[in-house]
Amino acid sequence: MSFFKRIFSSEKKETLDKGLEQTKTSFFAKLTKAVAGKSSVDEDVLDNLEEVLVSSDVGVKTTLKIIDRIEERVARDKYLGTDELNKILREEIAGLLSETNSGEASEFEIPANKKPYVIMVVGVNGVGKTTTIGKLAYQFKKAGHKVVLGAADTFRAAAIDQLQIWADRVGVPIVRQQMGSDPASVAFDTLQSAVTQGADVVIIDTAGRLHNKVNLMNELTKVKRVMQKVVGDAPHDVLLVLDGSTGQNAFEQAREFTAATEVSCLAVTKLDGTAKGGVVIGISDQFQIPVKYIGVGEGIEDLQVFNKYEFVDSFFK
DSSP states (O other): OOSSOOOSOHHHHHHHHHHTHHHHHHHHHHHHHHTTTOSBOOHHHHHHHHHHHHHTTOOHHHHHHHHHHHHHHHHHHSOOBGGGHHHHHHHHHHHHHHHHOOOOOOSOOOOTTOSSEEEEEEOOTTSSHHHHHHHHHHHHHHTTOOEEEEEOOTTOHHHHHHHHHHHHHHTOOEEOOOTTSOHHHHHHHHHHHHHHHTOSEEEEEOOSOOSSHHHHHHHHHHHHHHHTTTSTTOOSEEEEEEEGGGTHHHHHHHHHHHHHSOOOEEEEEOGGGOSOTTHHHHHHHHHTOOEEEEEOSSSTTOEEEOOHHHHHHHHTO
16 A cells, blocks of 8 residues: 555556556666666766656756755765665655645546636647547546537647547537637637536637747737636636657647746646656646646546646556
């Protein structure tokens, strides 16, 4: 039994364990090599550990923060054996995640005082944005919430059609217009429809990329401003979807979108097909934005609410 609080169902935990298997296997293979022949945590071990963390896509800044914390513990405790390194790393990574990810939610909950609860989803094409929206709609509907989707990525016809497929699959209404329509108009119509229907959750898709960052910034600002004419404090979340399998490229995407709009939370997808799960730790820490959801499989059930305790437990299991 883990010393972390157990709040996931055994089925969800098994999916998470399996989804992080490649990351865990790769990380511990590197870690074992880093401490080979060493009995205590010394300068060589710390240098090797730094290389392990960076090559596991934790990111340079976050890696240096972790190494600094371990150095402080070595100085304080005088002697730390390499057999204690797993435990120390586990505690320090959990501590880092706790600084940004304060909640312990395991279910798809919405604030009681936000109706409809409006989520604006951003992210480049190909990261799993539309799939994430579809899976979110499924999970919220499964939790008993009435969901409406808005196809405001009018930059690509395929984006509208893909979202329609997900709406049909999940069985939720969608508001859409033709390709090239004003995205803000789609968002406005979606919120009006949601209010009329008494919806609990609205999920708005947006363009993955326009011709330049200024265009993207202007469009996202306009979409938010128009939504607020219907729901005064919308959007309640701006969710940035990142592809975890892209490693360092996910950092660049996070940098681009946080510059273009005020991102409030993250969804990191495709963690099951990669050994780059360390990006969850690095991006959360570097951008000080909580990870809200993670994708750990291709199934419709395999989008999970991120829980730092369960994540670290699976990572070090």
